[in-house]
Amino acid sequence: MNQVDFNLAMQSVIKDHLNAPTEELIMNVTASRWEYHNWAISGFEKILEGRKLSFDIYTEKFFKEKIVEKFSRSYPGWADDIRKMMNELIENGWNLSIPLTAKNYHGSFECYIDTNDIILQKIIESNCDLINLKCSRCGLSGDEYISDGVCEKCR
Numbered sequence: 001m002n003q004v005d006f007n008l009a010m011q012s013v014i015k016d017h018l019n020a021p022t023e024e025l026i027m028n029v030t031a032s033r034w035e036y037h038n039w040a041i042s043g044f045e046k047i048l049e050g051r052k053l054s055f056d057i058y059t060e061k062f063f064k065e066k067i068v069e070k071f072s073r074s075y076p077g078w079a080d081d082i083r084k085m086m087n088e089l090i091e092n093g094w095n096l097s098i099p100l101t102a103k104n105y106h107g108s109f110e111c112y113i114d115t116n117d118i119i120l121q122k123i124i125e126s127n128c129d130l131i132n133l134k135c136s137r138c139g140l141s142g143d144e145y146i147s148d149g150v151c152e153k154c155r
Helices: 003-017 022-029 038-050 060-074 076-091 118-131
Strands: 100-105 108-113
Touching: 003 038, 022 038, 022 060, 060 076, 060 100, 076 108, 076 118, 108 118
Parallel strands: none
Antiparallel strands: 100 108
């Protein structure tokens, strides 16, 4: 995409999202960052610049809290384990320059990291395995049958 097209696309995002809640825009440029095109992120950031936030949204700690918040709304049983995974990633060198996406796919927690760092990949893999053994609503694991991320008790 050339610069003119980039700017036109960004301006369209600004027009469409100018009245969006600040919290939604912050989520879009943090925990959901890699789900959008660069021109969309630039548009969200321009809107946020105009709102003159009094805190820094571009830190690993802030990203961690936003990704936990993103999942804890719908999947509270996974929140503590996602927080633990994010802490472990940060302790082992993950930073905002390394794309990380997470989602619930048909009741399964999926997380992807775009790096060749084997340690970070293993952290993602082992934590996803652990999270997927737990009920997304209550966090219990064990002998309970879990289908679509929900145990029998929570159905």
